[in-house]
Amino acid sequence: MANPVPKPAVQGTALITGASTGIGAVYANRLAHRGYDLILVARDLNRLDELAARLRADSGVQVETLKADLNDRSDLLKVEQRLRRDEAITMLVNNAGMSVSGPLIGGDADRLESMIGLNVQAVSRLAVAAATAFVARRRGTLINMASVLALAPELFNGVYSGTKAFVLNLSLALHQELKDSGVRVHAVLPGATRTEIWDRSGGSVDQLPKEMLMEVDEMVDAALAGLDSGELVTIPSLPDAGDYDAMTQARLTLGPNLSRNTAAARYK
Numbered sequence: 001m002a003n004p005v006p007k008p009a010v011q012g013t014a015l016i017t018g019a020s021t022g023i024g025a026v027y028a029n030r031l032a033h034r035g036y037d038l039i040l041v042a043r044d045l046n047r048l049d050e051l052a053a054r055l056r057a058d059s060g061v062q063v064e065t066l067k068a069d070l071n072d073r074s075d076l077l078k079v080e081q082r083l084r085r086d087e088a089i090t091m092l093v094n095n096a097g098m099s100v101s102g103p104l105i106g107g108d109a110d111r112l113e114s115m116i117g118l119n120v121q122a123v124s125r126l127a128v129a130a131a132t133a134f135v136a137r138r139r140g141t142l143i144n145m146a147s148v149l150a151l152a153p154e155l156f157n158g159v160y161s162g163t164k165a166f167v168l169n170l171s172l173a174l175h176q177e178l179k180d181s182g183v184r185v186h187a188v189l190p191g192a193t194r195t196e197i198w199d200r201s202g203g204s205v206d207q208l209p210k211e212m213l214m215e216v217d218e219m220v221d222a223a224l225a226g227l228d229s230g231e232l233v234t235i236p237s238l239p240d241a242g243d244y245d246a247m248t249q250a251r252l253t254l255g256p257n258l259s260r261n262t263a264a265a266r267y268k
């Protein structure tokens with residue numbers, strides 16, 4: 001008997017960066033079970049292929065792997081082109097990221113530059129490529145992986161938290177631009193989550209108080225529940241979403257006075 005021809009996924013295809021492990025790998029699992037075909041992107045092709053085989057067997061969706069170092073310009077352009085040209089893509093999980101722990105004084109400037117390349121440059125290029133393509137297709141969802149450190153620069157070094165504040169700002173501004181286009185933006189702000197990022201960054205997850213650390217499955221399930229409920233920003237651990245809304249309201253209150261033709265009286 002001939003092999004059945006796989007049916008195209010109703011949901012379309014989700015392209016997930018940083019899918020070889022951690023948060024990206026759990027998104028891959030959950031989205032496969034929601035019926036998305038997948039394009040999994042990272043540098044470690046063996047790990048991507050192993051995950052892809054598991055997901056095909058478990059969920060029956062089509063899974064492709066794409067080896068790319070998003071800090072390498074030609075690899076990054078390859079992923080961008082895929083987002084622009086592949087009409088089946090309806091979701092980007094803009095997740096790949098790295099962290100460098102430790103103080104900035106005496107820090108390794110080259111590693112910090114790589115982090116900015118991955119967390120800011122690659123994230124913004126992929127977001128622009130996806131948003132532009134999704135607007136033309138009149139549908140699509142862009143999920144950007146920020147961090148609670150976007151709101152708490154005092155807790156970690158300012159270059160990592162600055163890259164995540166960038167991701168939050170990018171998401172809020174894109175949401176504004178895409179409001180009536182049928183394209184959704186979702187910014188996820190995880191707190192500390194148990195993944196390899198801690199070892200990779202030179203830190204240790206075991207030094208964190210237990211009550212601050214979330215398991216990765218729980219984090220991603222909460223983020224997807226936030227997406228399903230229509231949130232623009234999801235902070236998985238925040239008990240009262242009203243606290244974030246109050247902060248936003250306070251920020252918007254500043255608005256009319258942030259740019260004026262005269263200096264404030266206290267500066268004169």
Ligand code: NAP
Pocket residue numbers: 017018019020021022023024041042043044045047068069070071095096097098099118145146147148189190191192193194195196197198200
């Ligand atoms: P992780 O376990 O270290 O996974 C990072 C993923 O990104 C891996 O799949 C890695 O795969 C990929 N990656 C790293 N450098 C890359 C590059 N140059 N090109 C392409 N892919 C690359 O980290 P995670 O905790 O899942 O983090 C995912 C995202 O969540 C990041 O943006 C991180 O900043 C954010 N976040 C994490 C936490 C946390 O506590 N874990 C909290 C807040 C936010 P390869 O090595 O195979 O390339």
